[in-house]
Amino acid sequence: MSHRSATTESAPVRWLLITLALLVLSLFLFLPLLAVFVEALRRGTDVFFAALHSPAALSAVQLTLTAAAVSVPLNTVFGVAAAWAVTKHQFRGRALLLSLIDLPFAVSPVIAGLVWVLLFGAQGWFGPWLAEHDIQIIFELPGIILATVFVTFPFVARELIPLMEAQGSDQELAAVTLGASGWQMFRRITLPNIKWGLLYGVLLCNARAMGEFGAVSVVSGHIRGKTNTLPLHIEVLYNEYQFSAAFACATLLGLLALFTLGLKTAVEQITHQRANRRT
Amino acid sequence: MKVLSHCLSALTLALLLTACGKRATSGSTLLNVSYDPTRELYADVNVAFANQWHTAHGTTLKIEQSHGGSGKQARAVIDGLQADVVTLALAGDIDEIARQTKLLPGDWQAKLPSHSAPYTSTIVLVVRKGNPKGIKDWGDLVKDGVQVITPNPKTSGGARWNYLAAWAWAAKEFNGDQAQILAYMTRLFKNVPVLGTGARDSTSTFAKQGKGDVLLAWENEAYLIDREFPGLADIIYPSLSILAEPPVAVVEANAAKHGCSEAARAYLEFLYTDEAQAMVAKHFYRPRKAEIAAQATLRLPELPMVSVDADFGGWAKAQATHFNDGGTFDQVIKP
Numbered sequence: 001m002s003h004r005s006a007t008t009e010s011a012p013v014r015w016l017l018i019t020l021a022l023l024v025l026s027l028f029l030f031l032p033l034l035a036v037f038v039e040a041l042r043r044g045t046d047v048f049f050a051a052l053h054s055p056a057a058l059s060a061v062q063l064t065l066t067a068a069a070v071s072v073p074l075n076t077v078f079g080v081a082a083a084w085a086v087t088k089h090q091f092r093g094r095a096l097l098l099s100l101i102d103l104p105f106a107v108s109p110v111i112a113g114l115v116w117v118l119l120f121g122a123q124g125w126f127g128p129w130l131a132e133h134d135i136q137i138i139f140e141l142p143g144i145i146l147a148t149v150f151v152t153f154p155f156v157a158r159e160l161i162p163l164m165e166a167q168g169s170d171q172e173l174a175a176v177t178l179g180a181s182g183w184q185m186f187r188r189i190t191l192p193n194i195k196w197g198l199l200y201g202v203l204l205c206n207a208r209a210m211g212e213f214g215a216v217s218v219v220s221g222h223i224r225g226k227t228n229t230l231p232l233h234i235e236v237l238y239n240e241y242q243f244s245a246a247f248a249c250a251t252l253l254g255l256l257a258l259f260t261l262g263l264k265t266a267v268e269q270i271t272h273q274r275a276n277r278r279t
Numbered sequence: 280m281k282v283l284s285h286c287l288s289a290l291t292l293a294l295l296l297t298a299c300g301k302r303a304t305s306g307s308t309l310l311n312v313s314y315d316p317t318r319e320l321y322a323d324v325n326v327a328f329a330n331q332w333h334t335a336h337g338t339t340l341k342i343e344q345s346h347g348g349s350g351k352q353a354r355a356v357i358d359g360l361q362a363d364v365v366t367l368a369l370a371g372d373i374d375e376i377a378r379q380t381k382l383l384p385g386d387w388q389a390k391l392p393s394h395s396a397p398y399t400s401t402i403v404l405v406v407r408k409g410n411p412k413g414i415k416d417w418g419d420l421v422k423d424g425v426q427v428i429t430p431n432p433k434t435s436g437g438a439r440w441n442y443l444a445a446w447a448w449a450a451k452e453f454n455g456d457q458a459q460i461l462a463y464m465t466r467l468f469k470n471v472p473v474l475g476t477g478a479r480d481s482t483s484t485f486a487k488q489g490k491g492d493v494l495l496a497w498e499n500e501a502y503l504i505d506r507e508f509p510g511l512a513d514i515i516y517p518s519l520s521i522l523a524e525p526p527v528a529v530v531e532a533n534a535a536k537h538g539c540s541e542a543a544r545a546y547l548e549f550l551y552t553d554e555a556q557a558m559v560a561k562h563f564y565r566p567r568k569a570e571i572a573a574q575a576t577l578r579l580p581e582l583p584m585v586s587v588d589a590d591f592g593g594w595a596k597a598q599a600t601h602f603n604d605g606g607t608f609d610q611v612i613k614p
Contacts (some may be wrong), residue, residue: 117358120359121358121359122357122358122359122380123357123358123359123379123380124358127359131359134536136359136361138358138359138360139355139358139359139360139361221345221355221360222345222346222347223310223343223344223345224343224344224345225343226343236346238483239315239318239346239479239480239483240318240319241507243487
């Protein structure tokens with residue numbers, strides 16, 4: 001053999017490790033996903049498509065998409081701003097901001113839902129004022145959006161911070177020296193540098209926004225055909241013994257996950273190619 | 280890029296504004312906040328009542344449903360879930376809404392016939408087919424190696440009925456000796472591997488996940504298991520159970536705000552008609568009307584039953600004694 005392998009393990013050990021890894025992967029990842037699709041199609045394609053076409057399912061899909069359509073852009077803007085502030089500037093409280101960004105990861109989703117009930121529920125801090133003005137936040141779309149925004153807060157910022165830290169601010173400094181305005185600098189220098197990382201963060205943020213269960217469950221009120229998101233609708237169907245319908249809707253979330261994974265892989269490949277071309 | 284970002288922020292703002300919308304006050308929708316096992320019953324009732332309303336008024340009435348553990352649902356209404364009617368598992372939960380909010384009057388239970396409970400039920404023991412553990416009565420639940428499935432009385436109304444039924448049996452068995460009753464309840468809950476949040480949750484644990492030897496369940500839920508999972512379980516009637524009266528009430532302030540007071544009242548009164556009582560029987564509840572019960576295809580057996588009012592001094596007292604912080608349930612599950 002002309003080239004030496006980086007590993008010193010013998011072939012059997014290597015194969016054993018690879019087999020183990022594949023076994024665990026298929027047991028914990030592939031098998032559950034397969035089960036979802038098998039269960040969904042157990043009673044035939046008619047039941048499958050009927051479940052996806054029911055008014056309650058369509059409303060759940062619509063609600064899920066709306067919640068994601070609002071929370072993902074909001075968190076994208078916030079994530080870029082936060083990552084920018086934390087990596088390009090030194091200021092007092094920077095460490096605190098960094099840990100605050102991670103807060104939604106650390107807090108249980110149930111708490112993430114309950115805080116909104118405490119604030120905006122009928123017995124909450126702002127409850128009487130909201131009731132007086134006939135504004136409903138909890139158990140309506142705004143509450144669901146708030147919970148989703150809270151839970152998906154860190155995804156974009158967390159993705160960008162290491163990236164922007166590694167890039168440093170040399171290029172931005174050069175741009176400013178050459179007379180670029182703040183916006184020009186952001187558009188021409190910063191954004192192109194972070195765009196693939198940003199896209200990756202947005203994808204993860206979106207996947208979580210559509211799949212969130214715990215926090216949304218607390219503020220939803222579970223009104224059928226109105227405030228049930230797709231994950232909540234799946235639970236309702238499951239509890240009504242409509243297993244095939246429940247798994248049919250679960251395939252939608254499953255497909256979303258696969259789609260996200262595919263996009264993520266594509267994004268990673270593009271980033272790699274660009275990195276290789278540069279060196 | 281600039282245009283894009285402007286579009287994005289405009290879109291966000293627009294969505295947020297529409298999101299803060301107010302609920303339609305035209306009185307064309309009705310929200311029924313109910314407990315877990317009534318899903319199938321109200322699916323039928325809602326269609327029938329909407330048809331009747333359409334015939335009588337010429338307008339379309341949309342009835343929305345929300346289901347969950349009874350205590351959890353009451354909590355949601357207290358926190359602002361816009362229920363026009365509540366159809367919960369026990370009077371104590373509606374009392375709690377009346378106590379904590381001004382949404383309905385304290386004497387809500389006097390507004391409709393039969394303590395505002397248009398149907399009744401009881402608590403039974405559901406065992407695996409053929410009853411391999413030989414469960415015949417409450418006393419068998421504390422045997423070694425018997426796993427009992429019941430939801431958490433803190434969140435579930437059904438669980439509170441389960442708890443009081445077991446307590447009533449123990450009280451009779453031990454001649455009201457408090458220490459012995461508590462010892463029995465403690466041993467019973469030692470045999471409970473998991474406390475679900477609602478009745479339906481526990482049914483799934485027992486029926487779908489195959490966990491446990493006995494499920495303490497609503498009678499109607501027990502027959503539903505038999506229908507959904509034929510050949511899985513047998514229903515055992517214990518020597519003594521409890522008369523469960525799931526009450527209904529108009530959440531008057533909400534209904535008035537939404538302009539649907541009339542529809543809300545008519546909806547609950549509809550539950551006492553022959554048509555709705557037949558649906559009640561069909562879904563294995565016990566109708567208030569004896570003649571409807573007699574016509575039902577499935578005759579539910581008579582059994583000795585205690586009642587909360589006669590034997591536990593009403594829900595307010597039962598709640599305080601058994602389920603509030605520091606009540607007997609807290610002592611029973613204390614590690």
